[in-house]
Amino acid sequence: MVRIALPNKGRVYEPILELFERAGLHIVDHSERSLFAKTVDDEISLLFARARDIPEYVENGAADLGITGEDFIEESGAVVETLLDLGIGRADLVLAVPEDSSIERLDQLENKKIATEFPNITKKFFGSNGVRVHVVEVSGATEITPHIGVADAIVDLTSSGTTLSINHLKVIAHVMRTSQRLIANKESRARMPTKMAEITLALESVIEARGKRYLMMNVPASALEEVKKKLPGMSGPTVMRVESSSPMCAVHAVVHEMEIYKIINELKSVGARDILIVPIERIVR
Ligand SMILES: Nc1ncnc2c1ncn2[C@@H]1O[C@H](COP(=O)(O)OP(=O)(O)OP(=O)(O)O)[C@@H](O)[C@H]1O
Numbered sequence: 607m608v609r610i611a612l613p614n615k616g617r618v619y620e621p622i623l624e625l626f627e628r629a630g631l632h633i634v635d636h637s638e639r640s641l642f643a644k645t646v647d648d649e650i651s652l653l654f655a656r657a658r659d660i661p662e663y664v665e666n667g668a669a670d671l672g673i674t675g676e677d678f679i680e681e682s683g684a685v686v687e688t689l690l691d692l693g694i695g696r697a698d699l700v701l702a703v704p705e706d707s708s709i710e711r712l713d714q715l716e717n718k719k720i721a722t723e724f725p726n727i728t729k730k731f732f733g734s735n736g737v738r739v740h741v742v743e744v745s746g747a748t749e750i751t752p753h754i755g756v757a758d759a760i761v762d763l764t765s766s767g768t769t770l771s772i773n774h775l776k777v778i779a780h781v782m783r784t785s786q787r788l789i790a791n792k793e794s795r796a797r798m799p800t801k802m803a804e805i806t807l808a809l810e811s812v813i814e815a816r817g818k819r820y821l822m823m824n825v826p827a828s829a830l831e832e833v834k835k836k837l838p839g840m841s842g843p844t845v846m847r848v849e850s851s852s853p854m855c856a857v858h859a860v861v862h863e864m865e866i867y868k869i870i871n872e873l874k875s876v877g878a879r880d881i882l883i884v885p886i887e888r889i890v891r
């Protein structure tokens with residue numbers, strides 16, 4: 607049996623459940639408040655925990671696999687194996703000061719107070735930069751602390767930048783990037799390599815398909831070479847013969863959604879027609 611620990615709430619909760627559904631690891635028996643769930647695979651069960659606690663649970667074997675942020679993994683110092691970057695919950699951990707502060711450089715924070723939910727990362731960051739500071743640990747709403755005399759600066763996560771901006775804070779240094787990772791207990795991985803590889807592959811196939819579309823079109827044989835030049839394709843486009851009165855081919859290719867707009871126009875201009883653009887669920891390499 608493989609036990610996977612997932613965050614029980616927060617901004618990454620829904621995206622992670624959606625990832626499992628797409629990967630075919632359908633969750634059964636799960637209500638919002640329940641801390642355990644089964645999956646369609648009898649050999650895989652889920653437990654729901656605080657994202658911050660997950661690295662430790664995976665390290666000590668309470669869970670064989672876990673999903674949580676690189677920020678919490680680094681902060682915990684847990685010894686685990688990282689199997690996959692899920693690309694969900696991307697954020698930057700930054701050092702910020704009030705907009706009207708004269709502080710612009712790290713060394714100006716010598717002996718000052720830094721509030722954060724990440725005391726270990728913060729101590730390491732200032733230590734490696736040779737600046738001595740007093741770290742004040744808080745458990746949320748860190749952005750308020752410089753305005754109430756609790757701290758001179760903060761180390762906190764930002765993605766859209768909205769929270770920093772409405773709280774009149776400016777970034778003066780970048781500490782680390784984070785996103786959700788699939789992590790494994792070392793012994794569990796050694797004991798169940800095949801099952802772990804199977805789960806990793808299932809999740810990876812969803813990530814791989816993200817932002818990609820499947821293009822299908824009919825192409826007169828005379829235009830085939832020009833059409834092939836326009837298509838990137840994973841390993842070149844697939845070309846099939848179409849039963850038709852004039853020589854005709856069906857061409858299929860995987861294209862990134864960012865390229866679709868431009869490619870469609872180019873394909874049409876060289877003779878492709880009946881173009882279909884289809885979503886891709888998963889790509890298993
Ligand atoms: N602004 C953000 N943008 C993207 N991801 C973020 C952001 N803030 C936090 N995260 C990520 O979301 C994950 C869960 O954090 P979240 O803040 O939802 O939980 P928490 O801090 O444990 O709970 P709560 O904030 O409710 O106390 C973390 O791994 C973190 O990296």
Ligand SMILES: O=P(O)(O)OC[C@H]1O[C@H](OP(=O)(O)OP(=O)(O)O)[C@H](O)[C@@H]1O
Pocket residue numbers: 617745746747748749762763764765766767768769770
């Ligand atoms: O750049 P933004 O998009 O504005 O996001 C930044 C905010 O997101 C996180 O807060 P969270 O929602 O986890 O609340 P918390 O402070 O209670 O943990 C983080 O601690 C910031 O406050």
Ligand SMILES: [Mg+2]
Pocket residue numbers: none
């Ligand atoms: Mg939070």
